[in-house]
Amino acid sequence: MTVVSISMPDELADRIDEFADEHGYTGRSEVVREAARNLLGEFEDKRLEDRDLMAVVTVLFDYETTNVEEKMMHLRHENEALVAANFHSHVGDHHCMELFILEGRLDDISTFVGKVRATKDTLTVDYSVTPVDEVGPFA
Structure with a gap:
C-alpha cells in the first residue's frame, strides 16, 4: 500500500482521531481512506x-x-x-x-x-x- 502524506489543521486531525476512536476505526488512515472512497464515488450514480x-x-x-x-x-x-x-x-x-x-x-x-x-x-x-x-x- 502506498503511503501518502497530507497536510491538515491540527483541529481536523484531532476530529478525525476522535471519530476513529468513537466509531471503531483502526486509525485516521482508515477514516481518510473511507472518506476518499465516498468522495470519489459520489458522482458515480x-x-x-x-x-x-x-x-x-x-x-x-x-x-x-x-x-x-x-x-x-x-x-x-x-x-x-x-x-x-x-x-x-x-x-x-x-x-x-x-x-x-x-x-x-x-x-x-x-x-x-x-x-x-x-x-x-x-x-x-x-x-x-x-x-x-x-x-x-x-x-
Whole structure:
C-alpha cells in the first residue's frame, strides 16, 4: 500500500482521531481512506448518467474572505452554459451564501461541485441533484 502524506489543521486531525476512536476505526488512515472512497464515488450514480439534471449548490463562507466570493464569480462566468441562476445573500453578521442552480449533465455538475469544494476558505458546500425527466406535471 502506498503511503501518502497530507497536510491538515491540527483541529481536523484531532476530529478525525476522535471519530476513529468513537466509531471503531483502526486509525485516521482508515477514516481518510473511507472518506476518499465516498468522495470519489459520489458522482458515480449510474441512474444519473446520460440524463438532463438540475442541481442546487449552496456555499457558505466568511464575509471577510473575499477570495471565495471572487472565485465563485469566476466559476459562474466560466460555466455560463451550466449555471442557470446564481444568488448571493448575507447570512448573519459574518457570513455569505452563494447559491447556484445548475442545468446539465452529471460530469459537468460533478466538475463544478469539485471546483467549488476545492475553493480555499469555504465553510460548507452542499448540493442536491435531480433528474429533470422525473419531474412530472403539477396537479
